[in-house]
Amino acid sequence: MTQATLARTLRRDAAENREAILAAAKALLRRDPDASLEAIAQSAGLSRRAVYGHFANRDELVSEILTAGAERITAALVATAHDDPRIWLALIAARLWDEVEDVRVMAQLAVRGPFRDRVGAALAPLRSALRENVGCGIREGMLRRDMPADTLARLLEDSVISVLDEATRRELSSADGHRLVMLAALSTAGLSWRESAVLIDATPALAHDDAHQHPTHADYQQHPTHGAAHQHPTQAAR
Amino acid sequence: MTQATLARTLRRDAAENREAILAAAKALLRRDPDASLEAIAQSAGLSRRAVYGHFANRDELVSEILTAGAERITAALVATAHDDPRIWLALIAARLWDEVEDVRVMAQLAVRGPFRDRVGAALAPLRSALRENVGCGIREGMLRRDMPADTLARLLEDSVISVLDEATRRELSSADGHRLVMLAALSTAGLSWRESAVLIDATPALAHDDAHQHPTHADYQQHPTHGAAHQHPTQAAR
DNA sequence: ACGAACCTGCACACTACTGTGCAAGTTATC
DNA sequence: GATAACTTGCACAGTAGTGTGCAGGTTCGT
Numbered sequence: 001m002t003q004a005t006l007a008r009t010l011r012r013d014a015a016e017n018r019e020a021i022l023a024a025a026k027a028l029l030r031r032d033p034d035a036s037l038e039a040i041a042q043s044a045g046l047s048r049r050a051v052y053g054h055f056a057n058r059d060e061l062v063s064e065i066l067t068a069g070a071e072r073i074t075a076a077l078v079a080t081a082h083d084d085p086r087i088w089l090a091l092i093a094a095r096l097w098d099e100v101e102d103v104r105v106m107a108q109l110a111v112r113g114p115f116r117d118r119v120g121a122a123l124a125p126l127r128s129a130l131r132e133n134v135g136c137g138i139r140e141g142m143l144r145r146d147m148p149a150d151t152l153a154r155l156l157e158d159s160v161i162s163v164l165d166e167a168t169r170r171e172l173s174s175a176d177g178h179r180l181v182m183l184a185a186l187s188t189a190g191l192s193w194r195e196s197a198v199l200i201d202a203t204p205a206l207a208h209d210d211a212h213q214h215p216t217h218a219d220y221q222q223h224p225t226h227g228a229a230h231q232h233p234t235q236a237a238r
Numbered sequence: 239m240t241q242a243t244l245a246r247t248l249r250r251d252a253a254e255n256r257e258a259i260l261a262a263a264k265a266l267l268r269r270d271p272d273a274s275l276e277a278i279a280q281s282a283g284l285s286r287r288a289v290y291g292h293f294a295n296r297d298e299l300v301s302e303i304l305t306a307g308a309e310r311i312t313a314a315l316v317a318t319a320h321d322d323p324r325i326w327l328a329l330i331a332a333r334l335w336d337e338v339e340d341v342r343v344m345a346q347l348a349v350r351g352p353f354r355d356r357v358g359a360a361l362a363p364l365r366s367a368l369r370e371n372v373g374c375g376i377r378e379g380m381l382r383r384d385m386p387a388d389t390l391a392r393l394l395e396d397s398v399i400s401v402l403d404e405a406t407r408r409e410l411s412s413a414d415g416h417r418l419v420m421l422a423a424l425s426t427a428g429l430s431w432r433e434s435a436v437l438i439d440a441t442p443a444l445a446h447d448d449a450h451q452h453p454t455h456a457d458y459q460q461h462p463t464h465g466a467a468h469q470h471p472t473q474a475a476r
Numbered sequence: 477a478c479g480a481a482c483c484t485g486c487a488c489a490c491t492a493c494t495g496t497g498c499a500a501g502t503t504a505t506c
Numbered sequence: 507g508a509t510a511a512c513t514t515g516c517a518c519a520g521t522a523g524t525g526t527g528c529a530g531g532t533t534c535g536t
Contacts, residue, residue: 046513158400180389248481249534
């Protein structure tokens with residue numbers, strides 16, 4: 001029969017179901033790292049029993065999400081370099097915004113459960129790069145000098161996670177989220193909000209490239225109408 | 239039959255054990271909101287069975303911690319007012335630092351479990367006060383104008399929680415933590431790190447008052463010489 | 477020193493979740 | 507349309523946690 005033996009006769013709908021499980025798991029684990037397989041399966045439109053047809057056990061499912069997420073993130077960040085540590089920071093933040101979904105799952109799993117260590121290990125290179133750039137930025141006087149580099153590095157991590165959460169909660173457009181994440185990172189790094197805006201607008205590399213927009217909610221207004229006098233240079237959203 | 243019937247004959251060591259349970263629960267719940275009663279009891283030096291002599295069930299134990307924490311926090315923040323929204327923010331942040339332990343437990347319980355709503359309700363007045371001051375600060379041009387007030391308010395919340403976590407992790411002195419929390423809040427609010435330092439140093443109300451120090455690690459240097467130019471003392475951990 | 481308050485240890489029932497086996501049904505694919 | 511792949515549903519065992527009852531020991535208070 002055909003050329004089966006080696007070529008896994010993987011049925012098409014089975015692959016779809018596998019993806020559905022992964023998607024549902026990501027969605028639920030993002031809110032509760034201890035979500036039950038029952039809930040995940042149901043959310044994916046399958047029975048709990050069926051999940052074990054795709055993953056040997058709960059750990060394997062989570063691990064799959066974990067390593068895939070780590071790969072996407074590091075792939076998105078690799079080869080990110082810039083002389084100016086401020087711009088480097090903004091770049092990293094912006095690229096994390098392009099991978100929000102995965103970043104948020106990783107962040108959730110990094111805090112609790114037996115996966116803490118593995119997530120930490122997967123993100124180690126990124127952490128050391130951050131640490132490196134922060135130290136460099138402090139030495140060169142481009143970042144805040146009023147706290148130790150380690151502390152600043154960690155605050156930057158948390159800051160980005162927070163704003164990523166908030167951005168998805170508000171279902172910001174791709175462009176708005178892009179800008180907001182950079183603003184938050186630069187603020188934490190010590191810049192004033194005006195300095196941040198100037199820096200962002202003066203740096204073409206930080207402009208929003210909507211090649212890979214996330215369908216958070218479809219395109220949206222450029223700027224959520226914030227009552228009073230608008231400031232915000234509004235940059236060419238192109 | 240002394241005069242008992244009404245006067246609760248509450249034994250002394252029993253009260254101590256009750257406190258030990260609460261303390262242990264706070265310590266464990268801060269790291270894992272689902273910590274088992276077994277673990278809590280053991281950490282308090284008691285058997286699991288004994289816990290049920292003090293609390294009817296798990297929920298009641300957690301609720302006790304919750305309401306006590308909410309009371310301490312709101313008590314510490316009540317009657318905090320200032321014309322300058324920036325200073326108001328720094329004041330709130332600093333006073334939260336004085337209640338770090340409770341704040342961190344609350345923050346942990348606010349995210350997960352069936353207590354989310356109750357914590358949210360308990361902190362509602364604080365949230366609305368924050369929202370109020372942020373809106374006012376934006377209108378007056380003292381806070382950043384580049385994002386909606388709601389977003390800024392939430393980022394401020396997360397920012398303070400993050401730095402509180404980091405400060406305890408590093409076992410900062412009372413004075414260092416005091417300053418760090420204010421710096422983080424002001425940064426998120428849009429000030430540059432130099433502006434923040436100037437504002438803090440120019441405002442007597444924001445000076446560190448070590449009347450109520452938390453014994454995070456024993457008294458430490460007062461550290462008045464923060465200087466705008468040189469490195470932060472950082473303390474050598476232990 | 478006496479009694480009551482408190483703690484321990486154990487047993488037990490109950491709930492919720494994981495992981496597995498198997499029979500029977502459904503569906504993609506050749 | 508036949509077959510293998512996939513799914514379902516159920517039953518079952520195992521784990522971990524909660525909440526309760528009770529017998530017997532320890533310790534506080536008077």
